[in-house]
Amino acid sequence: MNMLKKKALQLIERQLAKTGTVLEVRSWTPSTFYEVDLHLPGVDMNKWNAVQHMKTKVAEYVYRDYTPASWDAETQTCTLYIDASHDGDGSKWVSQLKRGDKICYLGIGGTNAKPINGSRILCLGDSSCVGHFLALEQLVGKGNLSGALVINEENHRKEFAHYFDTLLEAIPPQLSSNIDNLHNWLKEQQWGSNAVFIAGNVAMVVGLKQKIRSLPDFDGAIKVQGFWW
Incomplete structure (x- = not known):
């Protein structure tokens, strides 16, 4: 990544970065799939009417999109289900997470996946x-x-x-x-x-x-x- 892009990302992080706390990490057997329970203070999950995505920092200047699922709006908690079978920054990041860690993310936004009236x-x-x-x-x-x-x-x-x-x-x-x-x-x-x-x-x-x-x-x-x- 060139210096201009790095400076731009640093500026975005200073303006938009939010933090969450890892409550628990569970790996399946073999350890190429993970469940990560998060607390996301300040996130109003009652407004989620479509599947969301979190732009999550997994390494310096590297972000990956993950889906917050199994959420509880009252406690502001959710779970990320992460496939780590590919060798990449996201897989390395999730394999090292532990309870109490802070995660950084740039925001949460909706996708085009939402209920369709009258259709299963x-x-x-x-x-x-x-x-x-x-x-x-x-x-x-x-x-x-x-x-x-x-x-x-x-x-x-x-x-x-x-x-x-x-x-x-x-x-x-x-x-x-x-x-x-x-x-x-x-x-x-x-x-x-x-x-x-x-x-x-x-x-x-x-x-x-x-x-x-x-x-x-x-x-x-x-x-x-x-x-x-």
Whole structure:
């Protein structure tokens, strides 16, 4: 990063940076997926009518977007569900977090993922969007959202099924392409009046959207959110 960009980011941090406190960190087995409980003082979570994203500092001059999920507006607490299976600044940051640490973030803003009147929601994605879909489920209410997440680790799939009371399914990567994994799962489902939300790897999101659009019996809404390349 050149000096001009560094100075600009320093200015933004001085003006916008906020802090939260880590209440607890839980790693799944193997330790490539984490739950991070946060206290975010001053955040009015009652206003959240769409899935949010936090621009979180994970290294000097490096920020990553994470989804605050499982929030409690009264206590101003939430949980980040972070896939750390890729070797990067975010994975290194979360693996070193511990209770009592302070985190820095530049703000919290809404995404295009929100309830759609009159529609049940079908979600398709990978392990990077666990928090994204759990947050959406909190907004639409249990029973109004279902779907599938491709999760590579067998034990992570077991932990997902054990920890969360949800209609979301953790499915194994039976094929090399998650586009095909999710498309095959989708062909076995009843569409009804579902709207489809796709999130995760950008190439997967684009390819799966194209496949769904080509299905002869689908005429619903599709919303997408790419998280990583």
